[in-house]
Amino acid sequence: MSKTLQAIRGMNDLLPEQTPLWRYFEGQVARLLDGYGYRQIRTPIVEFTELFKRSIGEVTDIVEKEMYTFEDRNGDSLTLRPEGTAATVRAMIEHGLTGGGQPQKLWYIGPMFRHERPQKGRYRQFHQIGVELFNFTGPDVDAELIALTWRLWQQLGLAESVTLELNSLGTAQSRARYRDALVAYLSERLDQLDEDSQRRLKSNPLRILDSKNAQTQALLVDAPRLEDYLDEESRAHFAGLQARLQALDIPYTLNPRLVRGLDYYSKTVFEWVTDQLGAQGTVCAGGRYDALVEQMGGKQTPAVGFAMGIERLVLLLETLGKVPDELAxxxxxxxxxxxxxxxxxxxxxxxxxxxxxxxxxxxxxxxxxxxxxxxxxxxxxxxxxxxxxxxxxxxxxxxxxxxxxxxxxxxxxxxxxxxxxxxxxxxxxx
Missing domain, CATH: 3.40.50.800 (Anticodon-binding domain)
Structure with a gap:
């Protein structure tokens, strides 16, 4: 007897009784972004593998372990997109949309793919809504991104269940100085690090800061602090962001160990987190990536953006009983x-x-x-x-x-x- 056909593990069907809530959530976000003057962009779900190696970083977990990569009939290495920023930047460069300091406010929606261990709220095919802004240098647009997400949480009834965490990674130069200091500190305590952190010490040491290992976290208490290595420009930018959030009465906490998992971030990084979904607490995250466009072959272009996971936010709405009755x-x-x-x-x-x-x-x-x-x-x-x-x-x-x-x-x-x-x-x- 032939085996019953099933969906690939971690790639789930969205059934008719589930789609009304998804459409409701997506509609709320789309109307909000329209109201802030953002325009939608749609990029392919398959890109050349080199795009993600160059943008995300070859020594990140995503590129090393999680990407769905294959050769096509022409022998080209292709990858199902694991995130949306790299493809958006590629499109901006390819179509000349960042030239001449031309400002762009863009958003996208669609499936992403990572070969991770599936668990509730975390899948191998998952869906994101992302926002990317180009040719804006100041902290005002960083604040705008946070303000519009705060407005979304209020509209959805989630504002009391999410917390904003902020940090600044500084420029590439200041981060490199901090990296050297952190590596020196941890190298003297190598035998006290967990196995994963020992590996990251050589490839991506800043990721050790968000290690979930209790012993490693205890070791980091006396480690050098990133804020002590920030340049004056980054300090001023971060202070400007905080001043705007305070003016908008948006609550936040500073998290000096927030580094994000992608190499391209600089200056502002932020996460919206919840304690209502167990281990999968991050529902929206992003930050600045002022060097990425140039790194990918374009002209120097300041940029900032975020992505939110639709699965996790839909799950949060269900968990908190915030699903409108009309959807049934x-x-x-x-x-x-x-x-x-x-x-x-x-x-x-x-x-x-x-x-x-x-x-x-x-x-x-x-x-x-x-x-x-x-x-x-x-x-x-x-x-x-x-x-x-x-x-x-x-x-x-x-x-x-x-x-x-x-x-x-x-x-x-x-x-x-x-x-x-x-x-x-x-x-x-x-």
């Missing part, structure tokens, strides 16, 4: 028709209603059925109202309108008056 409703109105002539008339009337009431969610019963069976379908759909058309209503050019969610009386409405009357009834229940 498939349609607003269910049209029941009995008999061939009534079915034809219902088909015509339904199209007239859709013309008159844009956005109306109207389902017309298909496949016939008894009065009882059609009403069972109407109730299951979650509709507020059922429209009923039988021989008597057809002869009188009327439709019966029956409320399904309360004990209000059934009404009879003429065909011509139906759009206006139905609109008024729906306005009362929404």
């Amino acid at each position: 409703r498939q349609v607003d109105v269910y049209f029941c028709a009995f008999g061939e002539a009534a079915e034809l008339a219902a088909l015509q009337l339904s199209e007239r209603l859709r013309d008159a009431l844009p956005g109306l969610r109207l389902a017309v019963n298909a496949g016939g059925g008894s009065f009882k069976s059609q009403f069972k379908k109407a109730d299951k759909s979650g509709a507020h109202f059922a429209l009923i058309l039988g021989d008597e209503e057809l002869a009188a050019r009327q439709v019966a309108l029956k409320p399904l969610r309360d004990d209000s009386e059934q009404q009879t409405i003429g065909w011509e008056a139906l759009p206006e009357h139905l609109a008024a009834c729906l306005a009362q229940v929404k």
Whole structure:
């Protein structure tokens, strides 16, 4: 017997009962970004592997362990994108969109791929919404990114369940000085480091700062502090960001060990974290990457951005009970028709209603059925109202309108008056 076909581990189906919440969340974010003047960009999910080696860094965990990389028929090494910033930067350079100091405010949405151990809120195919800004140098846009995410949490009812953590990594030069000091300190205590941190000491020592190993964290208490190595420009930038957040009454905490997992970050880095999802606490993160465009072959271009994980934020909404009740409703109105002539008339009337009431969610019963069976379908759909058309209503050019969610009386409405009357009834229940 052949093996039952299944989805690849960590790459999940999104079923019809789940998609309303996803569409709700994505719609909230899209409208918010439109309101701040951001424009959407869409890039391929497959890129040349070199793009990610050059941008993310060859000695990062993502490039070394987690990427889905393969050779195509031409012998080119291709990779399913593990994150969205590199592809956006590539597109900016390729199409000349960063030249001449031209400012860009962009956002994207789509699947990303990393070969990690799947767990709740963390998958091998996962989805992100990201924002990338180019040719903005000051802390004002850093603050804007944080402000719009703060507004999103308020709109979604999550503001009390997330915390903002901030740090500054400084410029590449100041970070290099700090790196040397940290390596010197930890090298003297090499035998006290966990195995993973010993490996990172040679390849990416700053990542040791966010080690989850308790012994390593204890060792870091007396380690050199990154803030002591910051240049004056980075200090001023970070102070400017904090001043703006304070002016906006956005609460935050300083986390000197926040470094992020990608090599391209500089100056500001931030994370929105929650304690409601267990180990998968980061729901949105980002920062500045002022050197990345030049590093990838473009002209020197200041840049900043963030990405948020849709799976984790949807899970957070579910965990906290912040899912709007309306999302469980498939349609607003269910049209029941009995008999061939009534079915034809219902088909015509339904199209007239859709013309008159844009956005109306109207389902017309298909496949016939008894009065009882059609009403069972109407109730299951979650509709507020059922429209009923039988021989008597057809002869009188009327439709019966029956409320399904309360004990209000059934009404009879003429065909011509139906759009206006139905609109008024729906306005009362929404």
